[in-house]
Amino acid sequence: xxxxxxxxxxxxxTPTRYKDRxxxxxxxxxxxxxxxxxxxxxxxxxxxxxVLPTIYARVGDRLYVHGSTGSRPMRGAAGPGLxxxxxxxxxxxxxxxxxxxxxxxxxxxxxxxxxxxxxxxPEELTVALDALVDQxxxxxxxxxxxxxxxxxxxxxxxxxxxDEVSAKTRADGADDDxxxxxxxYWAGVVPVSTVHGAPxxxxxxxxxLPAYLRELR
Amino acid sequence: xxxxxxxxxxxxxTPTRYKDRxxxxxxxxxxxxxxxxxxxxxxxxxxxxxVLPTIYARVGDRLYVHGSTGSRPMRGAAGPGLxxxxxxxxxxxxxxxxxxxxxxxxxxxxxxxxxxxxxxxPEELTVALDALVDQxxxxxxxxxxxxxxxxxxxxxxxxxxxDEVSAKTRADGADDDxxxxxxxYWAGVVPVSTVHGAPxxxxxxxxxLPAYLRELR
Numbered sequence: 203x204x205x206x207x208x209x210x211x212x213x214x215x216t217p218t219r220y221k222d223r224x225x226x227x228x229x230x231x232x233x234x235x236x237x238x239x240x241x242x243x244x245x246x247x248x249x250x251x252x253v254l255p256t257i258y259a260r261v262g263d264r265l266y267v268h269g270s271t272g273s274r275p276m277r278g279a280a281g282p283g284l285x286x287x288x289x290x291x292x293x294x295x296x297x298x299x300x301x302x303x304x305x306x307x308x309x310x311x312x313x314x315x316x317x318x319x320x321x322x323x324p325e326e327l328t329v330a331l332d333a334l335v336d337q338x339x340x341x342x343x344x345x346x347x348x349x350x351x352x353x354x355x356x357x358x359x360x361x362x363x364x365d366e367v368s369a370k371t372r373a374d375g376a377d378d379d380x381x382x383x384x385x386x387y388w389a390g391v392v393p394v395s396t397v398h399g400a401p402x403x404x405x406x407x408x409x410x411l412p413a414y415l416r417e418l419r
Numbered sequence: 420x421x422x423x424x425x426x427x428x429x430x431x432x433t434p435t436r437y438k439d440r441x442x443x444x445x446x447x448x449x450x451x452x453x454x455x456x457x458x459x460x461x462x463x464x465x466x467x468x469x470v471l472p473t474i475y476a477r478v479g480d481r482l483y484v485h486g487s488t489g490s491r492p493m494r495g496a497a498g499p500g501l502x503x504x505x506x507x508x509x510x511x512x513x514x515x516x517x518x519x520x521x522x523x524x525x526x527x528x529x530x531x532x533x534x535x536x537x538x539x540x541p542e543e544l545t546v547a548l549d550a551l552v553d554q555x556x557x558x559x560x561x562x563x564x565x566x567x568x569x570x571x572x573x574x575x576x577x578x579x580x581x582d583e584v585s586a587k588t589r590a591d592g593a594d595d596d597x598x599x600x601x602x603x604y605w606a607g608v609v610p611v612s613t614v615h616g617a618p619x620x621x622x623x624x625x626x627x628l629p630a631y632l633r634e635l636r
Binding site for chain 2: 240242243244245246249250251252253254255257285286287288289291293296298299300301302303305307309311313315331332335338339342343345346347348349353356357375376378382383384385386387388389390391392393394395396397398399400401402403404406407408409410411412415418
């Protein structure tokens with residue numbers, strides 16, 4: 203998300219420790235983290251980088267990230283902890299300029315580094331699983347069959363305390379060089395957003411569409 | 420993107436070498452790679468994983484990934500090459516089941532591992548930059564001021580040949596346990612998609628909206 207001069211209009215939080223941040227910076231980071239539920243989890247396996255998409259939830263100053271039991275990151279996180287990078291990205295627009303060089307993307311992203319540890323305490327695991335369900339569909343955790351002990355044991359969740367975390371955003375228009383402004387090309391922004399379609403009930407679903415799903419649209 | 424039994428309905432290509440894959444597998448991988456333009460680039464810096472969002476383009480059996488000049492991955496890629504993992508993810512739906520445990524996400528993802536090398540040949544760099552512009556907005560590279568020599572020199576692009584690459588998708592409905600099917604909760608799929616809004620022209624833009632932008636919607 204980086205094209206030449208476009209950087210000049212990119213807001214970026216400095217790589218300050220989370221605990222040393224101003225409230226508005228934390229709020230900005232939280233706002234980005236609360237706007238989606240998909241992250242990309244990076245870790246090192248046999249010396250090589252691995253990046254996997256998964257779901258996450260923010261609870262206060264922590265991220266809970268869903269893994270699969272027995273997978274490499276989970277095995278590492280069950281031991282001494284696993285060095286991870288959790289990155290969350292939202293795309294807001296395509297920025298088209300008259301020069302190819304100055305094209306850019308409007309976006310919001312958060313990059314969190316730290317040591318992930320597997321959640322084993324049943325109480326914390328319950329909080330984490332509720333949060334994972336509610337991050338994507340707020341209100342859903344109160345309208346499902348809750349996990350039983352067997353399911354809790356079969357679920358792998360890691361915790362990453364927000365510590366070394368930075369945010370970067372671009373939210374601006376086309377930024378052409380002066381010399382290019384009169385060129386006869388279209389310039390501007392194409393907004394990009396993620397939308398929910400009409401919920402499609404399963405054959406087993408006999409209750410009306412809950413309010414929290416109507417609001418999701 | 421992994422919840423208990425939901426895995427049973429997840430299609431996943433085996434981690435075969437790209438060159439040994441059947442045509443339909445390559446086509447499936449290409450189709451996912453051609454459906455978006457944002458990737459998450461993972462690499463190792465000082466022993467720790469780093470995951471950054473950026474734009475990419477597929478050209479044949481290669482990915483071109485945009486970086487920023489002087490950044491860590493670019494410095495590594497300019498030398499002997501940099502071990503990277505490029506992950507591309509599209510979310511297609513939220514899968515709500517009657518049990519919290521079986522909730523899932525419909526998605527398509529590709530994970531490509533390999534050694535990224537900086538593109539330095541001006542001809543290849545031109546091809547890569549055109550592709551990066553066209554990946555997000557097909558047709559755009561023919562309707563802009565092309566990059567000049569100075570801009571080409573200021574642009575950092577790495578190439579990753581598709582070699583060790585796998586795809587994983589889930590495209591299915593709610594998959595509840597038999598014992599949960601009669602529970603009085605809503606179950607089904609909430610479709611998720613990324614959409615383009617009406618293009619917003621810059622003040623400098625005096626030409627009509629080009630056909631390739633009307634089609635983008």
